[in-house]
Amino acid sequence: MSTNIDYFSIIHAYLPPDSLVYRVYIPHVAAVTTMAIRVGRRLGLDAKQLRFIEEAAMLHDIGIVRVDAPQIGCYGELPYISHLTEGRKILEHEGLPRHARVAAEHVGLGITREEILAQGLALPPHDLFPQTIEEQAISWADLFFSKMPGKRWCQRTVAEARQRAAQYGERQLETFAVWLARFGT
Ligand SMILES: [Fe+2]
Numbered sequence: 001m002s003t004n005i006d007y008f009s010i011i012h013a014y015l016p017p018d019s020l021v022y023r024v025y026i027p028h029v030a031a032v033t034t035m036a037i038r039v040g041r042r043l044g045l046d047a048k049q050l051r052f053i054e055e056a057a058m059l060h061d062i063g064i065v066r067v068d069a070p071q072i073g074c075y076g077e078l079p080y081i082s083h084l085t086e087g088r089k090i091l092e093h094e095g096l097p098r099h100a101r102v103a104a105e106h107v108g109l110g111i112t113r114e115e116i117l118a119q120g121l122a123l124p125p126h127d128l129f130p131q132t133i134e135e136q137a138i139s140w141a142d143l144f145f146s147k148m149p150g151k152r153w154c155q156r157t158v159a160e161a162r163q164r165a166a167q168y169g170e171r172q173l174e175t176f177a178v179w180l181a182r183f184g185t
Helices: 007-014 020-042 047-059 062-066 080-093 097-105 113-118 133-142 158-168 171-183
Strands: none
Touching: 007 020, 007 047, 007 062, 020 047, 020 062, 020 133, 047 097, 047 133, 062 080, 080 097, 097 133, 133 171, 158 171
16 A cells, blocks of 8 residues: 655755755756656556656655755755765655655666766766656656756756766667657657
């Protein structure tokens, strides 16, 4: 049996509503959630799957609270990419292992162990790929939204999202074409 998660109470426990990071976080995750649900509906996912997308997309970036990114109100010490691992830890601590997997794996279209090591990324040294259709829909939608001021509400074009995906390597471009055909925008 699964119970709906009160994701706002988790968000509020880590990101105080009067903080800068909260004002960055909510527009970002709301935009990602909206697009991921749109993709999920188009794929014919059922209500339970769409609810999971809603919860996991709203929580997927919770780990940013522990990184060093003062321009978006994050005053931790870790490099930005660590928000994946930190998000996983936070959501596992909250007893949400499925949601934690989304946080841990939302690295664009996925990244191999070799790519992580070659680029010296602060990620665990193993393949990270969004696996289920729900995880993929969220990771896909996340490619289309920035957290930067002035850009938060504006969905990236396909060309911009493709460029974003390519930051982790050319291999991503092939997957991008496949996902674009499968998920749309
Ligand atoms: Fe995100």
